[in-house]
Amino acid sequence: MVIFKFISTLLSIYLLLCFLRIISTFARRTFGRVAEILGIICDPYIDRFCGIKIFCFGRFDLGPAISLCVLQLLSRIFLSLSRGYISPLMIAESFIEPVYSIVSSILFFLTILFVIRLVLLILRPQNPRRIPGFLENQFDISVAFLAHKISQFFTRGNPITYKSELIISTAVLIIIQIILNLVFLFFISR
Structure with a gap:
């Protein structure tokens, strides 16, 4: 049970880092070196969702937002497992x-x-x-x-x-x- 809680916490931290990375892409000068480090950590994951046609609407790519949803979902599933119960609902x-x-x-x-x-x-x-x-x-x-x-x-x-x-x-x-x-x-x- 403790391992599931630990995985959930790691996923939540990674979710926060990915969110900061997405924000940093809009203000590269402000974040500088931090944006580079976040890019190294988060881009391999976020890039898997970018450019998928289902998530693209003209110039808007919702892939990064979907990547955050997936991390949130996984974090909640592991948190539920740490509590000892999980249901389809x-x-x-x-x-x-x-x-x-x-x-x-x-x-x-x-x-x-x-x-x-x-x-x-x-x-x-x-x-x-x-x-x-x-x-x-x-x-x-x-x-x-x-x-x-x-x-x-x-x-x-x-x-x-x-x-x-x-x-x-x-x-x-x-x-x-x-x-x-x-x-x-x-x-x-x-």
Whole structure:
């Protein structure tokens, strides 16, 4: 039993290191040498999930987030084993909670991005596809791709304005979040 608790603790520590590694990829200058060390420790594991088509949506690769879910699941399974009991329902809960958390966070983040872009579009109507600056253009390219893909599902490929794409995509993401929250609450209440 003690060995399972020890493995669970090691997995939790590794989970934290992987999370820090993912964060450090966004701010390489800030983390410097620490990011290099985290890369050596965590990249072999995280890279196994990166680039898998199921986890990729345009420029967004959810592989690193999925790698964290797997570590969380394994840590919870070993923790349950250390307590002397495990059931299929416990495994399902251990898997669903981190997946829900990550998916919910991503949906919320994308909704915020779409709303920001929609506001910028309303404030700068003269050039609806681009806003000045390199960073803003990269931001816009990612948002435009996702908005187009989401709205295309509902418009069956009929051309619509970029503003309409953003409105449809934002509404769809909000509806998905509400449904996801209701399903999760139903699952937890059982």
